[in-house]
Amino acid sequence: MKYVILEFEDEIIQKVHETLQVPKEMIEENLEIPREERGDYALPCYSLSSTLKKDPNKIAEELSEKIELERGHIKKTGPYVNFEIDKAYLSRETIFTCLEMEENFGELPAKKEKMMVEHTSANPNGPLHVGRARNPIIGDTLARIYEKVGYDVEKQYYVDDIGRQMAILVWGILNIDENELPKIERKKIDHELVRYYQEANRSLEEDENVEQEIQDMIRSMEKGDEKIFQHFKDSAQKIMEGIAGSLARLNIVLDSYKSESSLIEDGSVDEMIKKLSKIENTGEEDGAIYYEKDGKKTFVARKNRTSLYPARDLAYHKWKGEQADILLDVLGEDHKLHGEFIRNALEDLDIRPVPQIVFHSFVTFEGKEMSTRKGTYVTLDQFMDTAHEKAKEEIQKRGNALPEEVESTAEKIGMGAVRYHIIKVQPQKPIDFVWDEALDFEGDSAPFLQYSYTRANSILEKWDHSTLEPRSLDLQDLEEGEMRLMKRISEFPRVLMDAAHNNSPHLLAKYAHRLAAEFNQFYRDYPVLQSKNKKLERVAMVKSFKFAMGGVLRSLGIGKPRKM
RNA sequence: GGGCGUGUGGCCUAGUCUGGAUAUGGCGACAGCCUCCUAAGCUGUAGAACGGGGGUUCGAAUCCCCCUACGCCCGCCA
Structure with missing residues (x-):
């Protein structure tokens, strides 16, 4: 894999470093991407000027005189100082890299570290609603x-199969007659x-x-009542299937599930409480055990010494740390304080790795809170069905897809729209779910991305597939829009790095939109198959785009329709 | 009461971490583009001094302080 854009960045940093003798990190921090007219990279010299005690104009002058860039x-x-990469070179190399790597374009060298990403972990008490879908996405x-x-x-x-929520569900299953319940609106177990x-x-x-009966159930479960315990596990299991x-359906598949009950059964929770009681920040009140940090107490065990959620979650994180080198948790903003507790306590217990945590804020439904308990929500299943139906209507209206x-295709478009609608907003920002916006298939939406992809696909399907030997293409005189497209494509690995580094998946969504828009312009301005002297060259560009966009869509978990 | 987060054109949104050169894109509005590889597309116009105030700085949407609106949290629940 050869990514010209990354090589160019390195070259700039290296040469500025050699010229000014300032630390590379400092250059890296100051190097920015300016608006297009000014080049590909820019280095404002102000902050260098204070460390070097020199006029920023002089620094810029010195750099521009002394530095010779290869490309x-x-x-x-x-x-x-503005840096501009040789666009013809960038375009040519990017085409070569894309054609060689195909849909793997953008991927970076394998790292040694194993990572564990924990997400969703919703209590198994009912179907996911649109608000809860934000976490898995x-x-x-x-x-x-x-x-x-x-x-x-x-x-x-992480399957919470023993909490109060489960007790309520199990109580309901054991005590409520099905005839008293509202009719099932969907034949699905959850x-x-x-x-x-x-x-x-x-x-x-x-x-x-009822409260008393539920308390009794929790108590007997905690005392080790096998029958009740089994009821809890079975009910959780069933909801989890749903x-x-x-x-x-959203292309989200978990690799593994860990149940909270298993941590109690294998003794790791008790062990954790023992460990906790030995450290300095832990105290006892009335027989109950708490961890204290910055004056804030978190109880980890009751006075009867049964465990509380924080203790179990610590045991869980210890276990996760044994499975992977890097941990990432995705949690709702209601867990912020708990997240701090986990990080602090693990630090104090000297248990590594401490997880990185991405918090996301809540989704409201047309201004109102969604609640599984109260039944005031739009379920994810409902959202997906409606998106599928809307996509199907649109497809039939156009009649481009094959009947079979x-x-x-409706499924790919609908599910893509669901994922994209949620992922395009940065996690910490609240989302108000509005049907019309969620089902808008124009502009900044998944169908917009997929449409650009099918356009590329359609050109390639009509092409006679004559031999395309990348090295024998004539890529000397590229036009503005051709180079703009290739430049945009070349940015993919950089965007992936930034999105990962900042745990900001929305950056990838924003990039996907820019990439699709760029291709749509290329499509308008440059005939490919009708081109007299650049047909093969443009076919190579369209192919490059298709591979790059294919990789982008895959990274977003969005399907790739052939026609739409 | 305290803590965390959010507030950017009529609506949604990027940029905020790592301060920099004319603030990103979409929806909606208005005016245009299908004898030519799919118009779920493209072009153009109008529209925001970035919640309010103060400060730091050569320079602030971005950093600091105060205020304000909204969300979340502050349980021997999870």
């Missing part, structure tokens, strides 16, 4: 990005069972005895 040129503009996209950047990634789901959960919550509010089914492919 590009350098220009001083006031206190700035962020998690899966990050996992895909990290894979592309070279890590071996395991996608993990949708069927959530009715018991919702009805149990209603009983809980109306009847005080959740996994919904996720699979309508369903599979």
